[in-house]
Amino acid sequence: MGEFEVHRVRFFGLVPAGVRCLACQPRGARLALARTDGAVEIYNCSANYFQEKVIPGHETRSVEALCWAAGERLFGAGLSGDITEYDLAGLRVARSLHGSGGPIWSMAANSSGTQLAVGCEDGSVKLFQVIPGGIQFERNLDRRKGRILCLSWHPSGTHIAAGSIDIFRVLDVSSGQTVQRVMVNYHVQKVKRECVVWSIAFLSSGTVVTSDSFGRVQFWDWERGTLQESHTVSTSSALSLAVSEKEDSIIVGTSTGATYQFQLLPVRMGSLEKRWVRTKPFQHHTHDVRAVAHSSTALISGGLDAQLVIRPLMEKVQKKSYDAALRKFTFPHRRLVSCARKARLLLFQFSQHLELWRLGSTDETGKDGEVLPLRRMPEHLVQLKSKGPEHIYCSCVSPCGSWVAYSTASRFHLYRVQHKGDSVSIKKVPKVPKLLLPAYQLQFSANSSSLFVASSRGSVHVLQLLEPGGCRHLHTLRPPSESPEAVYLLAASADGHWLAAVGGDWMIHIYNLKCSKHHCTVPTYSCAVTALAVHPLTNNLVIAYSDQQLFEFSIPEKQYTAWSRTVQSCGLHTVWLERDSPITHITFNPKNPSHILLHDTYMFCVLDKSLPLPDNSALLMNQSTLKQLPETARQRQLHAFKICKKFQPLLFADLLDEKCLVMVERPIMDIKTQLPLPVQQKKFGT
Amino acid sequence: MARRLKAAAGKRGPPAKRGPPAALLGPPSSEDEADEAPEQVSFGVAKEAAETQRKLVGEAARRHRELLKEKRRRRQELFAEQKKRKLLPEAVLQELTAAPPAGTDGQTAAATPGKCHGGDAPKQRKGKIQRQGQAQRRVKKDKQRKRGARSKGNYTAVCLKEHGLTGLHQQLAKDFLNTHLYGPDTNRVQANEFFSLENKKNPVKKAAVQFVDKSWGQEKKQRAARFKKRWLATQMKNRV
Numbered sequence: 031m032g033e034f035e036v037h038r039v040r041f042f043g044l045v046p047a048g049v050r051c052l053a054c055q056p057r058g059a060r061l062a063l064a065r066t067d068g069a070v071e072i073y074n075c076s077a078n079y080f081q082e083k084v085i086p087g088h089e090t091r092s093v094e095a096l097c098w099a100a101g102e103r104l105f106g107a108g109l110s111g112d113i114t115e116y117d118l119a120g121l122r123v124a125r126s127l128h129g130s131g132g133p134i135w136s137m138a139a140n141s142s143g144t145q146l147a148v149g150c151e152d153g154s155v156k157l158f159q160v161i162p163g164g165i166q167f168e169r170n171l172d173r174r175k176g177r178i179l180c181l182s183w184h185p186s187g188t189h190i191a192a193g194s195i196d197i198f199r200v201l202d203v204s205s206g207q208t209v210q211r212v213m214v215n216y217h218v219q220k221v222k223r224e225c226v227v228w229s230i231a232f233l234s235s236g237t238v239v240t241s242d243s244f245g246r247v248q249f250w251d252w253e254r255g256t257l258q259e260s261h262t263v264s265t266s267s268a269l270s271l272a273v274s275e276k277e278d279s280i281i282v283g284t285s286t287g288a289t290y291q292f293q294l295l296p297v298r299m300g301s302l303e304k305r306w307v308r309t310k311p312f313q314h315h316t317h318d319v320r321a322v323a324h325s326s327t328a329l330i331s332g333g334l335d336a337q338l339v340i341r342p343l344m345e346k347v348q349k350k351s352y353d354a355a356l357r358k359f360t361f362p363h364r365r366l367v368s369c370a371r372k373a374r375l376l377l378f379q380f381s382q383h384l385e386l387w388r389l390g391s392t393d394e395t396g397k398d399g400e401v402l403p404l405r406r407m408p409e410h411l412v413q414l415k416s417k418g419p420e421h422i423y424c425s426c427v428s429p430c431g432s433w434v435a436y437s438t439a440s441r442f443h444l445y446r447v448q449h450k451g452d453s454v455s456i457k458k459v460p461k462v463p464k465l466l467l468p469a470y471q472l473q474f475s476a477n478s479s480s481l482f483v484a485s486s487r488g489s490v491h492v493l494q495l496l497e498p499g500g501c502r503h504l505h506t507l508r509p510p511s512e513s514p515e516a517v518y519l520l521a522a523s524a525d526g527h528w529l530a531a532v533g534g535d536w537m538i539h540i541y542n543l544k545c546s547k548h549h550c551t552v553p554t555y556s557c558a559v560t561a562l563a564v565h566p567l568t569n570n571l572v573i574a575y576s577d578q579q580l581f582e583f584s585i586p587e588k589q590y591t592a593w594s595r596t597v598q599s600c601g602l603h604t605v606w607l608e609r610d611s612p613i614t615h616i617t618f619n620p621k622n623p624s625h626i627l628l629h630d631t632y633m634f635c636v637l638d639k640s641l642p643l644p645d646n647s648a649l650l651m652n653q654s655t656l657k658q659l660p661e662t663a664r665q666r667q668l669h670a671f672k673i674c675k676k677f678q679p680l681l682f683a684d685l686l687d688e689k690c691l692v693m694v695e696r697p698i699m700d701i702k703t704q705l706p707l708p709v710q711q712k713k714f715g716t
Numbered sequence: 717m718a719r720r721l722k723a724a725a726g727k728r729g730p731p732a733k734r735g736p737p738a739a740l741l742g743p744p745s746s747e748d749e750a751d752e753a754p755e756q757v758s759f760g761v762a763k764e765a766a767e768t769q770r771k772l773v774g775e776a777a778r779r780h781r782e783l784l785k786e787k788r789r790r791r792q793e794l795f796a797e798q799k800k801r802k803l804l805p806e807a808v809l810q811e812l813t814a815a816p817p818a819g820t821d822g823q824t825a826a827a828t829p830g831k832c833h834g835g836d837a838p839k840q841r842k843g844k845i846q847r848q849g850q851a852q853r854r855v856k857k858d859k860q861r862k863r864g865a866r867s868k869g870n871y872t873a874v875c876l877k878e879h880g881l882t883g884l885h886q887q888l889a890k891d892f893l894n895t896h897l898y899g900p901d902t903n904r905v906q907a908n909e910f911f912s913l914e915n916k917k918n919p920v921k922k923a924a925v926q927f928v929d930k931s932w933g934q935e936k937k938q939r940a941a942r943f944k945k946r947w948l949a950t951q952m953k954n955r956v
Contacts, residue, residue: 092886109886132882133889151889177892226896243896266903267896285902316910318897703907703926707898710905713913 032622032636033398037389037692041408042367042378042681044696045704046360047087049332051096051106052272052323056143061323062104063332064093067381069421070106070116071362075325077558079340080576080612081363083518083534085121086439087381089419095137099146099160107148109133115164119514119534120486121423121470122439125164129156136180140187147171147190149178155192155201171206174199182232191238191252193227198240200252212255214242231273231280239280241268247282247292249306261308263290266709272324279343280306281329283319286709288312289331314339314358317708327353335705336360352608360679360698361631363560363612364518367682367694373431373449374686375411376694381421384436386412386447386454389692411454414445426472426481433495435481437469444481446499463503465491473520476566480504480526484517488533490541507541509533510548519559524566528585532559538573540585550588555579560612567623574613574628578606580637593639600643605650606671609633614682621688629683634693636672644669651675 047067054061059076068087073079092108099105104116111133117124131150138147139160146158146165154173158165176194183190189209190201200210215225226243233239237258238250245264250257266285273280280292291310297303315333323330327346332338340357347354366379378385390408416422416438425436434445434456444459471484481501483491488509494502507529515534522529528549529541538552538559557575564571570591571583579602582594590598611631619625626637633651644650651673656664677683682694757765803809898904912924 109889111882111885132885135889151885177889223901285897699911699925702911705907707904707906708910710903710910713917 033689034691035392035395035402035689036677037686037690038677039376039387039389039408039692039694040697040700041387041410042376042385042694042696043700044361044366044378044380044681045701046336046362047381048317048334048336048705049321049338051093052321052330052332052338053096053098053104054323054325054330055098055102056141056275058098058102061325061330062096062098063321063338064096064106065336066092066334067421068093068108069381070096070104072104072118073338074558074576077576078578078612079357079359080558080560081359082558083118083121084362084364085116085123086421086423088421088439089382094133094135097137097139097146099139099143101143103160105137105139105146105165107134107137109135111150113137113146113148113158113165119516121516122468127158127165127167129158129167131156135178138181138183138190140183141185142187145187147181147183149181149192151177153177153194155181155190157203169206171201171203172208174208174211179227180230182230182238184232185234189232189252191230191232193230193240195227196225198227198230198238198250200238210252210255212238212250212252214240214248215244226267228267228269229271231271233273233277235277239271239273241271241282243267245284247271247280247290259306261292261306263308264288269318269320270322272322274324275326279324281322281324281331283322283331283333285318286711287315287317287319287333287335289314289319289322289329291329312341314341314356316702317705335702355608355610357610359611360701361611361681361696363614365614365682368425368427369682369684369686369692370427370429370431371684371686372429375427375431376682376692377425377427377434379422379425379436382416384412384414384416384422384425384434385410386414386427386434388454389686412447412456414456416443417441423468423470424472424484426474428474428478428481428495429476430478433474433478433481435472435474437467437472437483439468442467442469442483444501457499459499459501462501463493465503470516470518471520473522475522475526476524477526482520482522482529484520484531486516488513488515488517488531488535488537488539490517490520490529490531492543492546505546507531507546507548509537509539510551513537519562521562521564521571523564523569523585525569528564528569530562530564530571530585532562538562538571538583540571549585552581552583553590555581561614561616561628563616563618565618565623566620572616572626574616576612578602578609578612597643600645603644603648603650603671604646615684617684619685619688627683627685629680631680632675632678634674634677634680634683638670638672641668641670644671 047065047069049063050066051064052061059074061073061075063071063073065087068091070085070093071081072083074082090110092110093106094108096104096106104118105113106116107113111131112126112128113134114126115124129148129150131152131154133151134148135151136149139145144160146160148156148158150156152173153176155171155178157168157171159168176197178192178194180193181190188203190203192199192201196215197211197213199208201207202209214227227240228243229241231239236252238252239247240250241247245262245266245268247261247263247268248257249259263282264284264286268282268284270283271280278294282290282292289312290308292306293309294304295307297305314331315335315337317333317335319331319333321332328340328342330340338359342354344354368377374389376387376389378387388409388411390404391406392402393405394402396402414434416436418438418441420438420440423437423439427434431449432447434447436443442462442465444462446457446459448455465483466485469483469485473482475482479495481493481495483493485491490507492504492507494504496502513533513535517531517533519532520529527543529543530538531541532538536558537554540549540552541547542549552571552573555575557577557579559573560576561574562571564585569585571585573581573583580597582591584591609630613628613630616626616628619627624639626639628635628637648669649655650671652667653672653674656667659667677693677695679696679698680693681696684692686692908924908926915922915924
């Protein structure tokens, strides 16, 4: 693997926001997720649960409910009282309508996706029609006192169940009247607290399922207003519930971080009578589980500990493969750190500010595994606060360390950084060319003379950076076929000749920068691209896909390289393909042209193209065993993948120079101690 | 003299606590020094003296109370005056409440770009004080503008979204969530306690997760850092 001095960075204080809402696309493969800071993310379930789209949040935006309607359209509503439609191609808020009922607590679409019901603070349920240009207010249903915290449509679309405090109501959609009002709290011994119905579901059999703040899941017959079954799952609140499409399985999330599955099972073998039984308990989260979803094959839960957990159901999975594994996502699937190699600077992107740090240095050397004392400590040089309430989309620092750029939904900022000895001064570049914002990705060229701005509709703007501090729009590169999706990844070659851009339609376009024309397109693949990079010497484009496949495409020859074809014919090792997190950064070692360095959240790998590829019988992570073998035996067992799992969870890894690596880690415990308070769990003997 | 005073005080008893006896209130020169026996004062006289004494003290207290009352009243009046001064004269407000012509409307809108708050100024007289204050400010600005010449020509009038009530509703909603999720009944515990349980129960005991709290001695550390910077700077200057 080589000997490297590793700068182990743990001062990136990223605290991801907790998961607030989850929504499975009814007849599609996408999962929408909303966080407490207003950010909305889309995960593609068929592309190995890759986080393909991210819409950053807003200071005033709070999302309390998220739902898919009319197939591909995503709507959200929050405490600001607005119903917003998200533009998934342009990654921004498309339009928003103020539902004048005060803060909106819940929203649900009917099974055909044509109507939206919204539950407001003032106790009214409002109906909106989903029309091609947006949504239109239809009418108000019966309004009673008490905020509507949860809503559910009956699958036929004739009735709506609305949960409030101490009661839940069933409304008839056509007449708008409340046809049943059921009190939820008369079974509790000491009724000092009010019983909050946190979530509700309406089954087609006429059963209403409620989960409340006493930790109970109750099944009601709404027509008679009677309680059929009551299960106490927890001593703290049961905050969320979701029903499967076949209505035979329910997932419930609680305040303690535990999730439970209820299944409709026959009372005796072969009996026709069925009962709801609490079958599986899970403890995947440490904090409140405020969002759950039930897809056709998996139980999905998102907690305030910022984790998204996908638990496939064994009985639904066809074969025992990696599909049946538990998936946990805490960190975003894109880079939040950029590195200026020559200046040894790191730029950290937070949701509303940027931090520029200079790495420390040491004079000593040591043996493998030794911790070297620092002669100079890492220094926090600049903190740039983004003006306005919008969150940052992307940021970048130039390789020489003298330019910093970032973009929010409506503003683009470029700064010139001057290094005077040890201190740093930063100045804003005043006249930035007017581009169609937001910028989805920013990338400086290798010689820091131009800035590439990824924009909507597949286009990339090329800006020329002028000394001493100016910027000029050179031209815009467009793909040959029109695409509504935005570009989300960029890679520039070291000689400044080529630029690769990936859009939301998963097409990789390569542009020739010398003549500003489209050069070629990489053959389409059925998965999303998670990282790409251009080799400085050979101009080969290395691509990592979300299903963990690796390709190498030669740009001058416009075809895959021989090595790439070998990899595809041999196939990658199963342990490599069964990794949880996607590769987010690829880089190269100029001194060793056959090396490719890549990393994902849990490992760092140096891929040596000159060595043979491992087959499935060989051990993939063999670095520790190789160290103990004598030289001759080592030569026999060497293979191309040299993996190090010492540093995890990794947010970023890069090569500073031929002997120096930087690894940005974020220990999970550091995040968990900064989250809101968890519920106490009484353990025996403490 | 002192002995005589003491004796006199002793003879009189409780009423004398109120003050010096009536005999001493009189001019001392009338009494002879040294050899004369203390004056014989009858009970009735003494009682009267005590009464007058009490009355005087009562008067003094009453005057003091009156003074305070007067002060308070003056203060209230001052406040009322200041409040009234902030508002425009009744006449102008009455005029505005009556149908404002389209011309003035346009002018008020144009004269306060960005200060418009989604409602007419007159309507908000019944609203909150801040809204009222803002409305008055708006109209005042208008008056000022009318007096002087219009200096700037390029501006656009925008009507901002009404923030007053929605902010309040949002805050109430957030408070509701907080009380029900993190309120007194919810059995929440500190992160340190929650995560350190495992460390303590392991066969190999480890320290708590937040064994050292980074916020301890924060101010001292900051002061030390600043001092170090200053000292280094002076050292560099002296050396150079």
